[in-house]
Amino acid sequence: MTLVTEIRLREILDSRGNATVEAEITTESGGFGRAAAPSGASTGAHEATSPPAGEAIAAAREHAVPRIEGQVYAGDQRSIDAALRAADGTDDFSTIGANSAVSISMAAAKAAADTLGAPLYQHLGGAFRGDELPTPLGNVIGGGEHAADATDIQEFLAVPIGAPSATDAVFANAAVHEAVGEILADRGVPAAKGDEGAWAPSIDDEEAFEVVAAATDRVADEVGFAISMGLDVAAAEMYDADDGVYQYSDTERTPDEQIEYVAELADEYDLAYVEDPLDEEDFAGFAELTDRVDETLICGDDLFVTNVERLERGIEVDSASAILVKPNQIGTLSDAVDAVELAVENGLTPVISHRSGETEDTTIAHLAVATDAPFIKTGAVAGERTAKLNELIRIEETA
Numbered sequence: 456m457t458l459v460t461e462i463r464l465r466e467i468l469d470s471r472g473n474a475t476v477e478a479e480i481t482t483e484s485g486g487f488g489r490a491a492a493p494s495g496a497s498t499g500a501h502e503a504t505s506p507p508a509g510e511a512i513a514a515a516r517e518h519a520v521p522r523i524e525g526q527v528y529a530g531d532q533r534s535i536d537a538a539l540r541a542a543d544g545t546d547d548f549s550t551i552g553a554n555s556a557v558s559i560s561m562a563a564a565k566a567a568a569d570t571l572g573a574p575l576y577q578h579l580g581g582a583f584r585g586d587e588l589p590t591p592l593g594n595v596i597g598g599g600e601h602a603a604d605a606t607d608i609q610e611f612l613a614v615p616i617g618a619p620s621a622t623d624a625v626f627a628n629a630a631v632h633e634a635v636g637e638i639l640a641d642r643g644v645p646a647a648k649g650d651e652g653a654w655a656p657s658i659d660d661e662e663a664f665e666v667v668a669a670a671t672d673r674v675a676d677e678v679g680f681a682i683s684m685g686l687d688v689a690a691a692e693m694y695d696a697d698d699g700v701y702q703y704s705d706t707e708r709t710p711d712e713q714i715e716y717v718a719e720l721a722d723e724y725d726l727a728y729v730e731d732p733l734d735e736e737d738f739a740g741f742a743e744l745t746d747r748v749d750e751t752l753i754c755g756d757d758l759f760v761t762n763v764e765r766l767e768r769g770i771e772v773d774s775a776s777a778i779l780v781k782p783n784q785i786g787t788l789s790d791a792v793d794a795v796e797l798a799v800e801n802g803l804t805p806v807i808s809h810r811s812g813e814t815e816d817t818t819i820a821h822l823a824v825a826t827d828a829p830f831i832k833t834g835a836v837a838g839e840r841t842a843k844l845n846e847l848i849r850i851e852e853t854a
């Protein structure tokens with residue numbers, strides 16, 4: 456039986472060394488699930504609220520735990536997530552915290568899978584899910600809010616679109632990361648790493664494009680399949696709403712100039728993917744850019760924040776061709792899956808994603824496989840990133 460008998464909550468460390476929430480759930484027949492909440496640095500203004508871990512845990516113990524223990528079945532994910540919403544009583548989880556909610560939601564799914572003796576992706580995706588595995592987007596150079604004194608654009612991503620398998624794609628991204636390190640060294644550029652394990656050199660965006668293009672070309676030649684480039688501009692972080700301009704280190708761009716700039720980059724570098732090219736309130740600007748580019752996925756992260764209401768707004772005006780899905784942006788697995796389903800019904804590509812602050816938790820690898828998402832964004836190297844990538848390799852072996 457999957458009746459939840461016990462929920463334990465504790466503070467653990469995330470990859471930035473901050474406290475985050477970990478949940479453990481035990482079921483009546485001894486099933487066990489453990490999950491932890493990630494945390495963002497370049498968070499969207501419309502994300503669910505995550506208070507400090509200690510406060511979130513205290514609130515969840517008071518409001519949510521008594522409503523679930525002995526009363527809700529872990530295998531019934533919708534009921535678990537409805538109980539979390541009812542316990543919280545707000546739209547944005549500001550009572551118990553999205554960090555408490557998402558860790559309990561994910562731990563329940565894992566406890567149910569354990570009780571059933573099934574892998575998590577199978578429990579979440581069911582027997583008749585598709586058999587495609589997601590292609591990983593690997594962050595190889597990063598700046599913005601994820602590193603000091605580095606690029607303006609937050610993420611330069613390797614996109615191994617021609618990889619014959621997810622495993623080949625994972626290794627290709629790591630090879631691009633290594634090649635970027637070598638090319639930077641050849642140029643005499645010292646580089647530490649940012650929050651997600653990507654190189655964080657003190658170079659301008661133009662040089663980063665050159666370096667990543669050289670690295671993807673070099674590795675594509677070695678592995679014999681196509682590797683494109685992608686970006687997360689995280690443009691909301693550089694948008695100055697008072698002046699109505701995007702602030703770059705060396706220049707500023709009006710919204711029209713920003714659209715022009717990103718469209719030119721997409722053309723010049725054959726970008727397969729651009730996330731958050733414009734401010735999180737600019738549904739119309741996103742739509743203009745999506746219309747301008749042919750081959751480039753335009754993805755909304757801060758724009759949609761995994762929220763079906765914001766996604767509906769974007770669908771009405773054709774704002775984007777892809778949506779980033781981060782379970783902790785919205786607070787439960789059910790809400791995240793609803794966003795994936797609405798996106799797919801309307802022709803948008805779902806991209807399941809990590810946060811810049813992560814743990815060893817591997818739920819998103821299973822979620823991506825369960826939902827047949829074509830892409831997963833979870834870094835290229837660093838332990839908390841390879842935890843998910845290695846899980847994908849294991850899943851590919853058995854799925």
Ligand SMILES: C=C(OP(=O)(O)O)C(=O)O
Binds near residue numbers: 497812
């Ligand atoms: C992963 C990202 O960063 P953060 O978790 O800081 O929002 C992102 O912006 O896509």
Ligand SMILES: [Mg+2]
Binds near residue numbers: 687779
């Ligand atoms: Mg983003």
